[in-house]
Amino acid sequence: MRRSLIRTALFLALAGIPAATLTSTALAQKEGEQMRVLPQAELDVVKVLLAQERAWNEGNMEGFTASYKNSPDTLFIGSTVTRGFEGMVATYRRNYPDRATMGRLTFSDLEPHLLDDHFATLTGHFALERDKKHGGNAGGVFSLVLEKTPGGWKIILDHTTS
Missing domain, CATH: 3.10.450.50 (Nuclear Transport Factor 2; Chain: A,)
Structure with a gap:
């Protein structure tokens, strides 16, 4: 799941959409861990x-x-x-x-x-x-x-x- 979310974040970044616009749930590492956006x-x-x-x-x-x-x-x-x-x-x-x-x-x-x-x-x-x-x-x-x-x-x- 994390891999596909990183790919989504990369797509948005390549499209010129700042990573900060992603929700805080976009890049979860493991279930139950705090989620974060990659700068x-x-x-x-x-x-x-x-x-x-x-x-x-x-x-x-x-x-x-x-x-x-x-x-x-x-x-x-x-x-x-x-x-x-x-x-x-x-x-x-x-x-x-x-x-x-x-x-x-x-x-x-x-x-x-x-x-x-x-x-x-x-x-x-x-x-x-x-x-x-x-x-x-x-x-x-x-x-x-x-x-x-x-x-x-x-x-x-x-x-x-x-």
Whole structure:
């Protein structure tokens, strides 16, 4: 539910309707928790993941990895630690060599938090649906640190567990 509500908020934001016009019930995390509206800056952080999801599901690895900062300092932490953008891209290409292996990716329970004007965190869940012969379904949680760059918000640290 939260994911569809975030998409609604993003649609309104892209349409030029301020997030503040949404009701306070628009972005509930879990039943019984206080609901809140995401400020535009947090919506901008969430858009990074929505763009990743869209690119992945189109089989566009280049579009997916464009959400990461192209820097030798970018870190990806999974079963191992990968340092640098180029190494991370190589790992993704090795682990997901074709569209069938990529499957269908969905993100949920996205929680953005601005640390200041230049850095933010984003946590959530991912689900990867694919047939058994291409690796089967997978899922887990992630935490990201993003930096606001001249090119927009970019992931500088990705810690993903399955």
